[in-house]
Amino acid sequence: MASGNERKKIDSAKELILKNSGLFRCPVCEQELGLSRSNSLHCSRGHNYDLAKQGYVNLLLKQEKGGYDKQLFAARKVIGDSGFFDPMRKAISKLIWEVGKGEEWAAARILDAGCGEGSHLAWIWQDLKAKKKGFTDILGVGIDLSKEGIRLAAKEYQELIWCVADLTKLPLQDRQFDIVLNILSPANYGEFKRVLKDHGILIKILPAPNYLIELREILFKGTDKELYENDGVKRLFANSFQLIKDQQIHYQVFLKEENLEHLIKMTPLTWNADQEKIAAIIHSGLKSITVAFDLLLGKKMA
Ligand SMILES: [Zn+2]
Incomplete structure (x- = not known):
């Protein structure tokens, strides 16, 4: 999705935020955030948040110490680009299309809460835009606690809004979104409800018991972690x-x-595993792996 690749990333981010003004609220005082000429978001009480030159906004009050997750997100990007997640992404896109097509969702707003390096949201956004009817003017907003993830997202996908923020205290105004996505990420249902419009939907993807079962069998054989339930x-x-x-x-x-x-590198299953087990996986000659997700679709309760 390279449109206007000569333009600076910060300018396209500004343009998107201006076009969708009223989206953000101050994480300190909850007043609406506006965009100033000096490339920062500000509230009426004088709290300021600069746009990064890479084209994202950081609305996290306490910065997390990063570094480690850069590798993780880079690995997830490679796996994602190989088509690993495509059937799951396709299922989400199809579902949004089915739910939204009758409801005039041409300008639907999608929030990906816990978007990591942004590739799921960007894929779904592009797939929906490419459909013949509807979704011509959809907005995608990706939020993650990880600055490394958001930097990668902003670098790669300029036509969406990217924001470093805390999912348990979203810096977003009430009732802004038609769709919230929560893909293989922790949830905060109270916040998701607050930022959804009244007709809004939540789509959550979680690992099913057989997800990566071949790795699980090598790593956890004979322990209580061999079986997983959701x-x-x-x-x-x-x-x-x-x-x-x-x-x-x-x-x-x-x-x-x-x-x-x-x-x-990508899966949390291996994060605490000993090198012996990792080596066993690498030398297992594994040629194919089971991918199993459950997709939950929910409506906001009245
Ligand atoms: Zn403020």
């Missing part, structure tokens, strides 16, 4: 949103040898 997460969702759909997305992915290492 019932608790589903119950929490259904307590907060009216559950409309619970859909399984299961498929096998053929793995190129070099992608196995990226996959190992």
